[in-house]
Amino acid sequence: MGMRRPERLVAGLAVVLVLGAACTAGGGSTSSAPPTINPTGSHEPVTLTLWTFFSNATHEFDVFKSVVSAFEEKYPWITVKAVPDKADTDVLNAINAGTPPDLANICCPDDAPEFCSKKAYADLGPFLEQDGIDLTSLVPAGALAYTSYQGDQCMLPMLTDAYGLYYNTDMFQAAGITDPPKTYSELFEDVKKLTTFGADGSIEVAGFLPLASGDYELANFLNGIYSGAHWYNSDGTSAIATDPAFANLLQFTKSMTDWMGYDKLNRFFAKYDGGQDDSEFSPSNLFETGKLAMDFDGEWRVAFIQNDNSDVPYATAPFPVADDHPELYGVGQIGGSTLGIPRGAPHPAESWLLMRYLSLDQEAEQMLGEGLKNVPTLNAALSDPVLTGDPHFATFLQIAANPNSRYKELTTLALTDVTLFDAFADEYLAGTVSDLQGGLEGVATQIDDQLQLGG
Amino acid sequence: MAVDVVRPRRRGRRLRRYGVVAAFMSPWIVGFVAFYVYPMLASLYFSFTKYDILSPPRWTGLTNYRFMFTRDPNFWLSLRNTVWMIVVSTPLEIVFAIGCAMVLTRPKRGLGIYRTIFFLPTMVPVAAAALSFLFILNPAGPIDHLLRFLHAPKPLWFQDPRYAKPGLVLLGLWGIGNTMIIFLASLLDVPRQLYEAADIEGATPWQRFRHVTLPMISPVIFFSLVIGVIYGFQYFTEGYIAAGGQGSLGNPRGSLLFYPIWLYQQAFNSFHMGYASAMAWVLFLITMACTLVLIRTSKRWVHYQGGFR
Numbered sequence: 001m002g003m004r005r006p007e008r009l010v011a012g013l014a015v016v017l018v019l020g021a022a023c024t025a026g027g028g029s030t031s032s033a034p035p036t037i038n039p040t041g042s043h044e045p046v047t048l049t050l051w052t053f054f055s056n057a058t059h060e061f062d063v064f065k066s067v068v069s070a071f072e073e074k075y076p077w078i079t080v081k082a083v084p085d086k087a088d089t090d091v092l093n094a095i096n097a098g099t100p101p102d103l104a105n106i107c108c109p110d111d112a113p114e115f116c117s118k119k120a121y122a123d124l125g126p127f128l129e130q131d132g133i134d135l136t137s138l139v140p141a142g143a144l145a146y147t148s149y150q151g152d153q154c155m156l157p158m159l160t161d162a163y164g165l166y167y168n169t170d171m172f173q174a175a176g177i178t179d180p181p182k183t184y185s186e187l188f189e190d191v192k193k194l195t196t197f198g199a200d201g202s203i204e205v206a207g208f209l210p211l212a213s214g215d216y217e218l219a220n221f222l223n224g225i226y227s228g229a230h231w232y233n234s235d236g237t238s239a240i241a242t243d244p245a246f247a248n249l250l251q252f253t254k255s256m257t258d259w260m261g262y263d264k265l266n267r268f269f270a271k272y273d274g275g276q277d278d279s280e281f282s283p284s285n286l287f288e289t290g291k292l293a294m295d296f297d298g299e300w301r302v303a304f305i306q307n308d309n310s311d312v313p314y315a316t317a318p319f320p321v322a323d324d325h326p327e328l329y330g331v332g333q334i335g336g337s338t339l340g341i342p343r344g345a346p347h348p349a350e351s352w353l354l355m356r357y358l359s360l361d362q363e364a365e366q367m368l369g370e371g372l373k374n375v376p377t378l379n380a381a382l383s384d385p386v387l388t389g390d391p392h393f394a395t396f397l398q399i400a401a402n403p404n405s406r407y408k409e410l411t412t413l414a415l416t417d418v419t420l421f422d423a424f425a426d427e428y429l430a431g432t433v434s435d436l437q438g439g440l441e442g443v444a445t446q447i448d449d450q451l452q453l454g455g
Numbered sequence: 456m457a458v459d460v461v462r463p464r465r466r467g468r469r470l471r472r473y474g475v476v477a478a479f480m481s482p483w484i485v486g487f488v489a490f491y492v493y494p495m496l497a498s499l500y501f502s503f504t505k506y507d508i509l510s511p512p513r514w515t516g517l518t519n520y521r522f523m524f525t526r527d528p529n530f531w532l533s534l535r536n537t538v539w540m541i542v543v544s545t546p547l548e549i550v551f552a553i554g555c556a557m558v559l560t561r562p563k564r565g566l567g568i569y570r571t572i573f574f575l576p577t578m579v580p581v582a583a584a585a586l587s588f589l590f591i592l593n594p595a596g597p598i599d600h601l602l603r604f605l606h607a608p609k610p611l612w613f614q615d616p617r618y619a620k621p622g623l624v625l626l627g628l629w630g631i632g633n634t635m636i637i638f639l640a641s642l643l644d645v646p647r648q649l650y651e652a653a654d655i656e657g658a659t660p661w662q663r664f665r666h667v668t669l670p671m672i673s674p675v676i677f678f679s680l681v682i683g684v685i686y687g688f689q690y691f692t693e694g695y696i697a698a699g700g701q702g703s704l705g706n707p708r709g710s711l712l713f714y715p716i717w718l719y720q721q722a723f724n725s726f727h728m729g730y731a732s733a734m735a736w737v738l739f740l741i742t743m744a745c746t747l748v749l750i751r752t753s754k755r756w757v758h759y760q761g762g763f764r
Binding site: 089092093095096114118119120219263266267269270271272412413414415416418419420422423426427430432446449450453454 | 708
């Protein structure tokens with residue numbers, strides 16, 4: 001029985017569409033020989049498109065543009081069109097559609113494995129080799145790690161965040177605490193001294209906020225850098241259940257949560273923070289308003305405290321480390337924005353010039369660091385006198401310079417492994433998990449399954 | 456002979472007529488094929504592949520579907536949460552909309568103003584409404600003060616997994632304007648003589664409502680139910696915002712992980728486009744099945760004026 005004409009038409013259309021669908025995915029790889037250009041020679045005018053995650057709604061984009069202008073002055077034949085508010089998926093879609101920008105600046109390191117392993121960005125090895133650049137002597141090791149994947153350096157860092165401890169010096173003095181805590185045990189002892197309760201038992205001032213889904217940055221503490229935790233085994237499987245650092249980290253965090261009261265902490269956080277981390281970018285930030293004695297936060301809080309006209313008396317220090325890893329004291333989680341030359345970029349030689357300027361030029365890095373109040377990712381810029389002049393900020397420069405500071409290990413799952421672990425951590429801190437090890441094994445299985453799904 | 460001459464002429468006229476119709480319809484046809492048929496077929500194909508946008512898709516057969524049903528606990532969690540919202544929220548919204556519409560049929564003066572006030576929340580963008588509710592329901596917000604004044608329990612709403620979904624139900628009830636307007640039109644369309652006949656029969660207000668109003672507005676109830684179920688399976692923005700957005704697995708503690716959110720996270724956080732496509736097709740089939748069940752059962756309880764079906 002043959003098909004009737006309309007059926008044949010529909011079937012034919014379906015075949016064409018499915019074949020079309022199969023052809024939509026981009027493939028191919030970049031050439032290993034980079035295009036060369038003599039920066040001092042004379043050139044035809046070129047316009048580069050630079051996509052950045054910086055928002056047009058903030059002053060950050062203006063700072064970024066001012067540094068780009070300095071590049072244009074240096075290379076007068078190049079005009080750079082900076083386009084704000086671009087997310088990772090925008091870049092991916094543009095690469096896939098064959099209309100990528102010349103250079104992409106995305107906010108976070110989490111997607112580096114996806115971009116590097118799928119050759120979405122050009123391999124920078126040949127560019128670096130051609131220019132005789134040894135990144136290991138220029139850029140902190142931790143920043144190089146989160147911009148590469150399995151040996152493929154397909155991105156360069158452009159500024160980073162560094163996480164440390166903010167503490168209220170008046171509260172410390174009143175509680176008779178002379179030095180910031182250096183270990184988890186000391187942190188807990190200080191929490192007990194600094195936390196105050198009202199007559200109804202509610203928390204009035206929290207020594208610390210150990211909530212996985214509460215304090216907006218605590219999830220980064222649970223990444224385990226301060227416990228020496230590693231997310232993956234050498235065979236690529238999840239180490240959540242096999243590295244004891246994770247169980248110890250959760251047990252320690254839960255001991256603080258239990259002491260303060262999970263429900264009380266939630267009510268305290270919801271009441272004073274707005275409940276959805278919305279005080280991160282507002283003057284109602286718990287630390288800035290004196291409701292939190294110690295906070296785990298990034299270097300940008302220094303600028304926020306200043307801009308919000310907060311009179312909180314404070315100091316900064318590296319965040320305490322696990323008791324069984326005292327040698328780690330001084331490390332911190334670092335991780336920041338990245339630059340990459342997308343596959344199919346129209347002017348790769350000029351893109352490399354711009355990338356090299358934004359990431360590896362000391363003047364540019366210092367301008368960006370000073371303007372955005374983020375930590376430079378160039379060793380030479382970490383000693384910038386303007387940045388080191390502020391002792392609050394200097395702490396974070398030292399953290400970034402620490403050779404053991406790093407980001408968590410990354411995979412093509414991007415943030416999904418963190419999301420799964422944090423969800424479990426929240427359940428555990430709430431007291432709904434009776435078998436910690438069993439729960440961690442469940443999380444590890446989920447992460448491995450997710451890896452297999454994408455691999 | 457004359458017949459043979461006329462037939463080709465007629466056929467030619469008919470073809471020309473079809474051609475004109477097709478030409479007028481072509482913008483829609485092109486749009487429909489390009490933006491509906493093609494993406495749907497493409498996603499069906501992707502659902503049988505491993506696909507991450509950047510590499511060509513690799514055929515894996517039913518792997519994504521097997522994984523969904525056997526290895527992904529968040530698939531089931533998100534499905535449970537979504538069904539909960541549909542089962543609780545949709546009927547409540549319909550009842551509330553009917554109630555509001557009935558109230559709005561009463562005023563003799565200022566009806567336009569009341570209608571506008573009741574409809575106004577619908578004009579607020581969903582994201583803004585969700586953020587407003589986060590503020591209104593948080594422990595420093597006005598609802599908490601009111602509950603304190605009444606000495607009533609003060610839930611933590613979006614920090615407590617027991618109250619997070621009910622909080623979103625309240626948000627849904629607040630923005631009931633669209634449904635309410637349709638019910639209002641339907642209520643005003645009920646023939647007066649039916650109520651007069653009921654009065655003559657000595658019907659109580661409840662009997663008037665049960666045996667006159669309800670059957671007469673049942674087509675609108677059916678419409679709202681179907682739309683509510685379809686919308687419920689696509690519930691995203693409010694839940695995504697209340698849960699804290701990217702990086703959150705339905706906070707608090709998974710209670711706000713709805714099916715489209717997990718689908719979105721798989722597609723755009725993990726780049727599991729093939730798996731997300733499979734999830735989209737399962738969602739489509741579930742929605743289709745629920746809609747068909749509603750249509751089938753509607754014959755028993757939906758009454759069309761004049762018996763039209």
